[in-house]
Amino acid sequence: MTVTVLPIIEPEAIPAAPLAKVMNERLRRLATELKEIHLKELETAEPMFEDLVIYMGYNNKYSIRWKIVNDVPLKIETIVADQCALLGYIKWKSSTLNSFHGK
Numbered sequence: 001m002t003v004t005v006l007p008i009i010e011p012e013a014i015p016a017a018p019l020a021k022v023m024n025e026r027l028r029r030l031a032t033e034l035k036e037i038h039l040k041e042l043e044t045a046e047p048m049f050e051d052l053v054i055y056m057g058y059n060n061k062y063s064i065r066w067k068i069v070n071d072v073p074l075k076i077e078t079i080v081a082d083q084c085a086l087l088g089y090i091k092w093k094s095s096t097l098n099s100f101h102g103k
Helices: 017-038 040-044 074-086
Strands: 002-007 051-058 064-068
Touching (some): 017 064, 017 074, 064 074
16 A cells, blocks of 8 residues: 655645754655654555555644544554554545645
8 A cells, every 4th residue: 555644734824934844854754654653564565566655734723633634444544543543643634635724
């Protein structure tokens, strides 16, 4: 299974420039760690040729939130949810899949 974790930076949620740089780097690092360390086991999960795409970002209280943005088996969703819960990340709740604002 191909695992992709994308850090999502929302322009209206970004604080002052120096802090934004630190927070964005942190988000990128946490996304990489989620993929390469915490979800490493999914690379060998069946079906081998499926994809798992996860978005990570900050909520308005600067907590890390996540959501799976493609269709995956319930077993995979459960593994991701359990790992994210152990890391203290919260599930990203939104009414639409692509609710990001671009500039």
